Amino acid sequence: MKNEHLYNYILGIADNSLILGQRMGELCGHGPTLETDIACTNISLDLFGQVRSYFQYAAKIAGDGRTEDDIAMLRKERDYKNVLLAEQPNTNFAYTIGRQFLFDVYHLAFLAELQKSSDLTLSVIANKCIKEVSYHERFSSDWVKRLGDGTEESNQKMQEAINDLWTYTDELFHQTEADKVMVEEGIGVDVTKLKVNYYKSVSELLEEATLKTPESKWFQKGGKQGIHTEHLGYLLADLQFMQRAYPNMEW
Amino acid sequence: MSEEQIKNSWTEHSRSLEKEFDARIARDEKIEPKDWMPEKYRQTHIRQMSQHAHSEIVGMLPEGNWITRAPSLRRKVALLAKVQDEAGHGLYLYSATETLGISRDEMYEQLHTGKAKYSSIFNYPTLTWADMGAIGWLVDGAAIINQVPLCNTSYGPYARAMIRVCKEESFHQRQGYEIMMKLANGTPEQKEMAQDALNRWWWPSLMMLGPTDDKSVHTAQSMKWKLKRKTNDELRQQFIDQTVPQADLIGLTIPDPDLKWNEERGSYDFGEIDWDEFWQVVKGHGPMNKARMKARVDAWERGEWVRNAAMAHAEKKANRKQKQAV
Amino acid sequence: MSTKNWPLWEIFVRSKNGLEHRHCGSLHASDAEMALENARDVYTRRNEGVSIWVVESKHITASNPENNGELFEPAQDKVYRHPTFYDLPDEVKHM
Numbered sequence: 001m002k003n004e005h006l007y008n009y010i011l012g013i014a015d016n017s018l019i020l021g022q023r024m025g026e027l028c029g030h031g032p033t034l035e036t037d038i039a040c041t042n043i044s045l046d047l048f049g050q051v052r053s054y055f056q057y058a059a060k061i062a063g064d065g066r067t068e069d070d071i072a073m074l075r076k077e078r079d080y081k082n083v084l085l086a087e088q089p090n091t092n093f094a095y096t097i098g099r100q101f102l103f104d105v106y107h108l109a110f111l112a113e114l115q116k117s118s119d120l121t122l123s124v125i126a127n128k129c130i131k132e133v134s135y136h137e138r139f140s141s142d143w144v145k146r147l148g149d150g151t152e153e154s155n156q157k158m159q160e161a162i163n164d165l166w167t168y169t170d171e172l173f174h175q176t177e178a179d180k181v182m183v184e185e186g187i188g189v190d191v192t193k194l195k196v197n198y199y200k201s202v203s204e205l206l207e208e209a210t211l212k213t214p215e216s217k218w219f220q221k222g223g224k225q226g227i228h229t230e231h232l233g234y235l236l237a238d239l240q241f242m243q244r245a246y247p248n249m250e251w
Numbered sequence: 252m253s254e255e256q257i258k259n260s261w262t263e264h265s266r267s268l269e270k271e272f273d274a275r276i277a278r279d280e281k282i283e284p285k286d287w288m289p290e291k292y293r294q295t296h297i298r299q300m301s302q303h304a305h306s307e308i309v310g311m312l313p314e315g316n317w318i319t320r321a322p323s324l325r326r327k328v329a330l331l332a333k334v335q336d337e338a339g340h341g342l343y344l345y346s347a348t349e350t351l352g353i354s355r356d357e358m359y360e361q362l363h364t365g366k367a368k369y370s371s372i373f374n375y376p377t378l379t380w381a382d383m384g385a386i387g388w389l390v391d392g393a394a395i396i397n398q399v400p401l402c403n404t405s406y407g408p409y410a411r412a413m414i415r416v417c418k419e420e421s422f423h424q425r426q427g428y429e430i431m432m433k434l435a436n437g438t439p440e441q442k443e444m445a446q447d448a449l450n451r452w453w454w455p456s457l458m459m460l461g462p463t464d465d466k467s468v469h470t471a472q473s474m475k476w477k478l479k480r481k482t483n484d485e486l487r488q489q490f491i492d493q494t495v496p497q498a499d500l501i502g503l504t505i506p507d508p509d510l511k512w513n514e515e516r517g518s519y520d521f522g523e524i525d526w527d528e529f530w531q532v533v534k535g536h537g538p539m540n541k542a543r544m545k546a547r548v549d550a551w552e553r554g555e556w557v558r559n560a561a562m563a564h565a566e567k568k569a570n571r572k573q574k575q576a577v
Numbered sequence: 578m579s580t581k582n583w584p585l586w587e588i589f590v591r592s593k594n595g596l597e598h599r600h601c602g603s604l605h606a607s608d609a610e611m612a613l614e615n616a617r618d619v620y621t622r623r624n625e626g627v628s629i630w631v632v633e634s635k636h637i638t639a640s641n642p643e644n645n646g647e648l649f650e651p652a653q654d655k656v657y658r659h660p661t662f663y664d665l666p667d668e669v670k671h672m
Contacts, residue, residue, distance in 0.1 A: 022319060025327070028334050029315035030546065032554025033583065034308070034342045035604055035615040041335040042618050048328050055324070069323045093557045139614060146607070149567060150560025157556065235319075242322035242380055249438055251322040251380075251430075286642045339619055346603040349585060355605065356582050412602070419623070561607035562581045568608065 006119070007061045008081070008178040009188055011071070012224060013114075014054035015082035018072060019232070020103060021047030022239055023090060032093055039139060043100070046132040053125045073243040077233060078226035081176075085168035087223070087232045091161070094147055094154070098161035101140035105201050106172045106194065108137050113189040122187065141205055148209025155210065162206065163214050170219035172198070265289075276476060281407040284350035292476060293351050295469070296406055298367075299478055300348040301358045305369035307341035308362075309543050313377040314386060322380055329426050330383060336423070340416045347408035363548050371529065372459045374537030381434055381441075381448035387427015389449075389456040389494065395424060396490050397460065400480035428497065435501040442502075449498065450506040457521075458529045460487040466526075491519050584633055586612040588620055591628035598630050609633075 001007055024044035031037030055068035062071075085103055090096045111133055114126035147158040173195040175183075182188025203213040222228065242251070269289050275282070282288055311334050318334065321327035345355045361367035372390055377383070398420070401413040434445035461467060461483035473479040481489070491510075498505050509522030531537070583605040589598035601620050606612035612631040620626065640648060656662045665672060 025318045025331055028318055028331060029311035029338070030550040030553075032550070032557040033605065034338050034345070035606065035611075035619060036554075036557075038335055038338050038342070038622075039615065039618040041331055041338070042622070045328055045331055045335070048324060048331070052324050052328075069325075072324055092553065135617075142610065142614070146561045146564040146611075147557070150562075150564040151556070153556050154560030154563075238319040241320045246322070246438075246440065249322075249441055251326055251433060283642070285639060335622075339622070342604060342619060343602055346585075349603070354582065415602070558583060558607075559581070561611065562583065565608035565611075 001062060001064075003061050005178045005181040006187065007058055008176070009182045010054050010058045010061070010122070012081045012176060012178060013110075014051050014058065015080050016086045016103070016107075017047040017050045017054070018239075019080070019082040019086040019235065020100075021045075021051060022235055023086070023088075023099070024096075027090060027096065040096070043136050043139065046129075046136065050125070050129050050132070053128070057121050057125070069243065073240045077228065077236060080228065080232065080236070081226060082223055082232075083168065083171050084220055084223040084229055085165060085172065087229060087235060088165060088168065089231050092157060094157040094161035095165070097140055097143040097147060098158065098165050100136065101144050101205075102162075102165055102169055102202065103172075104133060104137035104140050105205075106169075106198055107133050109194045109198060110189055110191065113194070117188070118186040144205060144211070145209040148206070148211040158209070159211050162211060163216075166214040166216060167218060167220045169198075169202075171221040171223060174221060174224055176224050273475070276405045280405075281410065282405050283407045291472075295472065295476070295478070296409065297348060297351050297353055299473075300344055300351075300406075300409055301353070301361065302368050302370075304341045304344035304348060304358065305362045305367055306373065307337045307344060309369045309373045309547060310390075311337045311341075312543050312546050313373055313375070313539070314383060316377050317380060317383050320380070321383075326383075326430070333387070333423050333426055336419050339419070340412075343412040343415055344409075347406075347412040350408045359551060363544070363551065365535070365544070368533070370459060371532045371537060372455050373543060374532050374539045375451070375455055376539050378451075379444050379448060381431070381444040382452070384427050384430030384434060384445065385448035385452040387423055387425075388431050388497070389427075389452050390459065391420065391423040391427060392494060393456050393459045393490050395420060396486050401478070403477060403480070405477040431503070432501045435503055445501075446503055449503050453506050454524060454528075455532075457487055457491070457524055458526075460490060462526070462529070488518055491521055495519055583607050584635065586616075586631045587634050587637060588612075588616045589630040589632070590616070590620055590626040592625055593627055598628065601625075603634060606631075 021044045024040050024047065028037065028041045028044070031040055051072065052068055055071045058071055059066055059068055066074075083103075085099060088095065088099050108130065111126045111130040115123055115130065117123045117126065144158065147154040149155070173191045175190075175192060179188055179191065183190045199213075206213050220229075268287055272282075272287065272289060272292075282292075314330060314334050314337075318327065318330055321330050345358060348358065349355060358367065362369065377386070395417070398413055398417055402410055402417055404410045404413065431445050431449075434441040436442075464470060464482045464484045467483050470479060470482055495505055495510065507522045509520065511520045512518075513520045532540070535541075584607075585603050586606055586609075587603050588601055590601045591598045604612065604615050604619055606615050609631060612633075613629055616629045616631055617626075621629070
């Protein structure tokens, strides 16, 4: 492939939306109220829309006849490059909201930079996505505040979710090989530069939500290298089921 | 006046109100929430509208079952959007029902305790991807036949909700038929999957249009109030007549050996429906009744702390604002 | 703790600038901010709006249909409020 770094770079971005979209989609029909159910599905739909734009572009770059669906559903476990945060399960609504919030704050800052990419397609996609993600961030922040500042029970649950998910936040700011090359070429975003502001924004919001910012400095990583938590395998089993069970067919 | 006389004059009074009420409906006037209405009108509407809303919500489950496994991204977003619409439609219908003086939580309570019914078709399992096609094509097809006349029903909020629902649902049946068409034109394995889904969903879809006219208890009254414009049997015939050519077009076979075009009637004759099965499922003994209800109750119970938290936060916020203002 | 249900809100959507907000339905939310967000997610999924108003249902005061006679019927025979009440020569085409 001529443009392998760009291809890998796009997959790294898109896999986050793919896996998170899949997680949000699991909730459809099971939300705490109808209104919330509909809102979560909207987020899932936004994310899958983003995935399609990215993968269609990646397919064009690959130029080997693979489609967006081949890229989305026919890779091996180790070839998925999403951050570990995105694949964490919907243990309860606090985890769903916590995961979304911790990702949204990053995602928004990331897209703001990606808009400036010298790659026109990526910049256009970022420009469209940023409006969706601004809303996601508003939605998830509002819910963190509600749950944090709600009842004693909800405060505990929200705190527990934040504590558990915290260990996956540092990875958001790790650079891959593809990242480094893309930053050099003016295409990619230097994620290391987003870190300070990220933790600042997150802490401020947590404080407003009467929650404690975890102090742990032990972080998990590996998603960007395809070394995932055990949760991902099951998610992929669902995601890939049809394409694996009925190969080479059109749907 | 004696007690007897007072009672008589009251009966007289409500009889004349009811006469005027019936006349308004006959003139195609709409009834709005604060208008006087006979208690039976209110109760019947609460029953039918909440049942309709419950069907939308329970109806999310069999299709929701395939969201994570949809075979392509295009299919996945279409299915997500469709199931989400069902949540929206449930919401519109619950809201419309609330205008009759019952809360959504009370309606949920009735659903969760089995007091309220929902469409029995959702008590069948979705076993393969083709079931997404069959449901969209047949179940939504039958639902549309039921729903379009309701856009003109006499109760204003219900009619308005249905107009919105019908407008949004126009893509649902197409979505299903397109899935079926793609399968039917695909590999032999895909075609078999499509035929199998049609075989399993055909008869339940016919049952979905309700018991035969001679067994249907609510028809006469419902016709008068425009909750119904045609009888169950008429609707069923309409559904069959429009669906059979659609199956022919994509080369699938309706699983009914007695199905035959009747030149004289200009309609299809069709085989005997297994009403024992229908009543069994209605009474809670379908393959998925328990699982569907458990999924709904679980979602509601698991959401309780979330709903409480949001209310508690809203109250704290309002108090803080008030203090600031002082 | 006892459960307190989310109150009901009435939703008004302006479909595009230049048009008025129209009532499009209701929903439940714990407060005004959430009502706005829910309304966005529920009632503008198909690009139906550019502006949303939310009002808690209990704050709406409605006229009573029993008073419709005195409230609205007196306006029925005031035909002189309408242009068709007035005679004009045929030659005057637009007025």
